Amino acid sequence: xxxxxxxxxxxxxxxxxxxxxxxxxxxxxxxxxxxxxxxxxxxxxxxxxxxxxxxxxxxxxxxxxxxxxxxxxxxxxxxxxxxxxxxxxxxxxxxxxxxxxxxxxxxxxxxxxxxxxxxxxxxxxxxxxxxxxxxxxxxxxxxxxxxxxxxxxxxxxxxxxxxxxxxxxxxxxxxxxxxxxxxxxxxxxxxxxxxxxxxxxxxxxxxxxxxxxxxxxxxxxxxxxxxxxxxxxxxxxxxxxxxxxxxxxxxxxxxxxxxxxxxxxxxxxxxxxxxxxxxxxxxxxxxxxxxxxxxxxxxxxxxxxxxxxxxxxxxxxxxxxxxxxxxxxxxxxxxxxxxxxxxxxxxxxxxxxxxxxxxxxxxxxxxxxxxxxxxx
Numbered sequence: 001x002x003x004x005x006x007x008x009x010x011x012x013x014x015x016x017x018x019x020x021x022x023x024x025x026x027x028x029x030x031x032x033x034x035x036x037x038x039x040x041x042x043x044x045x046x047x048x049x050x051x052x053x054x055x056x057x058x059x060x061x062x063x064x065x066x067x068x069x070x071x072x073x074x075x076x077x078x079x080x081x082x083x084x085x086x087x088x089x090x091x092x093x094x095x096x097x098x099x100x101x102x103x104x105x106x107x108x109x110x111x112x113x114x115x116x117x118x119x120x121x122x123x124x125x126x127x128x129x130x131x132x133x134x135x136x137x138x139x140x141x142x143x144x145x146x147x148x149x150x151x152x153x154x155x156x157x158x159x160x161x162x163x164x165x166x167x168x169x170x171x172x173x174x175x176x177x178x179x180x181x182x183x184x185x186x187x188x189x190x191x192x193x194x195x196x197x198x199x200x201x202x203x204x205x206x207x208x209x210x211x212x213x214x215x216x217x218x219x220x221x222x223x224x225x226x227x228x229x230x231x232x233x234x235x236x237x238x239x240x241x242x243x244x245x246x247x248x249x250x251x252x253x254x255x256x257x258x259x260x261x262x263x264x265x266x267x268x269x270x271x272x273x274x275x276x277x278x279x280x281x282x283x284x285x286x287x288x289x290x291x292x293x294x295x296x297x298x299x300x301x302x303x304x305x306x307x308x309x310x311x312x313x314x315x316x317x318x319x320x321x322x323x324x325x326x327x328x329x330x331x332x333x334x335x336x337x338x339x340x341x342x343x344x345x346x347x348x349x350x351x352x353x354x355x356x357x358x359x360x361x362x363x364x365x366x367x368x369x370x371x372x373x374x375x376x
Contacts, residue, residue: 003117003126005175010110011133012168013073016080016161017103018134019141022242023161024083024092025225026145026235027154031089035226035354039346042222045096046338049104053335056108057328061321065109066172066179072106073169080162087155095158100338104331112324113179115315124257124312131253131308138246138300146239197318197326206313207333209269212368213306214337216276219361220245220299222342227283227354228292237289244296249304256305265309266372273369276302280362284355 021042028038060068079099082091111130118126148157172179197203221242228238252272259268279298286292310330318326345357 002179003114005171005179006110006113006117007126007129007133009069009073009168009172010107010114010130011137012171013076013103013106013165014134014137015141015144016076016164017141018138018246019145019157019161020080020099021221022142022225022239023145023149023154023157024096025222026149026229026238027083027087027158028089028092029226029229030154031092033089034346035223035349036343036346037089038222038226039342039344039349041093041096042218042342043339044093045100046335048097048101050332050335050339052101053104053108053328053332054325055328056105057112057325057331060109060112060324060328065113066176068105068109069172069179070169072102072104072109073165073172075102076106077162077165077169078102080158080165082158084155084159084162100335104335108324108328108331111311111315111327115323115327117180123315124260127308127312127315128253128256131256131311132250134307135246135250135253135300135304138249139243140246142239142242142246143236144239146235146237146242149235149239197322197329200317202317203314203326203329205266206310206317207330209266209306209313209368209372210310210330211333211337212273212365212371213269213303213310214334215341216273216280216299216303216361216365217307218337218341219280219345219357220296220303223345223349223354223357224292224296226349230354231287233289241289241293241296244293245300245304248297248300252301252304253308256308260309265313269306269309270369270372272302272305273365273372274302277362277365277369280358280365283358 024041025038028041033041056068076099079095079102082095082098085091114126114130115123145157145161148160224242225238228241233241256268276299279295279302283295286295311327314326314330315323345360348360349357
């Protein structure tokens with residue numbers, strides 16, 4: 001089935017995407033970068049996708065999704081190889097810029113294919129499977145990166161992640177005949193304006209929820225490695241702590257279909273954000289590996305359900321001929337968070353330390369929980 005191949009490709013590619021964030025952070029720290037420089041690195045990752053993701057969504061609505069997947073995967077493999085060839089901060093910044101753009105192109109096309117190839121009755125289940133693959137990669141990516149860094153150092157780990165993506169290109173080529181090259185038969189000559197979609201209340205709610213969730217995810221994925229590195233943990237230990245987040249996200253995403261059927265998406269997101277806010281308050285007081293692993297697990301339970309729920313809400317809120325554009329708008333919010341959140345909070349961290357970052361994030365998540373509860 002085409003959907004099985006797409007899910008296999010996305011799961012394998014997310015191993016490199018999730019591993020990259022941990023690897024890039026630890027490599028930047030090893031090169032002497034502080035919180036601000038590391039924050040700017042992830043702003044570079046998000047800037048170009050933030051500007052172009054809506055246009056990528058329009059392309060996915062109208063043209064060859066399979067070709068977009070080829071371009072995205074091939075470019076991402078090249079971006080991951082750059083720090084292996086030239087292991088310095090300049091190459092890391094260039095890798096972030098190219099990797100952010102190309103991974104975004106692949107994600108837009110693959111998410112659109114999952115949505116379009118799924119019937120309305122199966123869509124929540126198929127997006128849950130997509131998210132389960134991402135969760136599995138959130139465990140495998142950081143753990144693999146941590147072990148490989150300790151064994152072979154940072155540049156060789158970039159090469160490993162690049163080879164994983166290259167294998168995805170080979171799989172896509174081998175299975176190219178069963179993946180539709182064009183799956184949307186919408187009108188091609190139509191004036192498209194993002195304001196038309198933003199006028200839809202359901203889509204606005206999904207974008208707001210996604211922005212708050214992404215703020216929490218960004219700050220966790222960026223500052224948990226920095227915090228645990230400051231505590232003197234090995235790369236393997238750091239990878240396992242972060243991997244606990246992915247394990248919890250995998251578990252919570254299994255429960256999405258029955259839980260949303262009972263309580264609804266907005267209520268579920270509100271509860272998840274409240275749990276995450278409590279954990280962020282406690283993080284600066286937690287210094288033991290096992291307790292940090294537990295905190296990471298609880299954050300995975302809280303934030304792990306946010307992305308698939310907002311993905312489902314975004315797809316369902318849009319007209320059928322503009323579903324990929326709505327997904328891309330959600331991604332634009334995500335990448336906008338990558339641009340704004342890391343450098344802003346990096347400046348806070350450079351001036352005041354890590355603890356105020358976690359506490360400010362807790363306030364943001366708590367406010368988002370109250371807002372989503374009212375939306376429900």
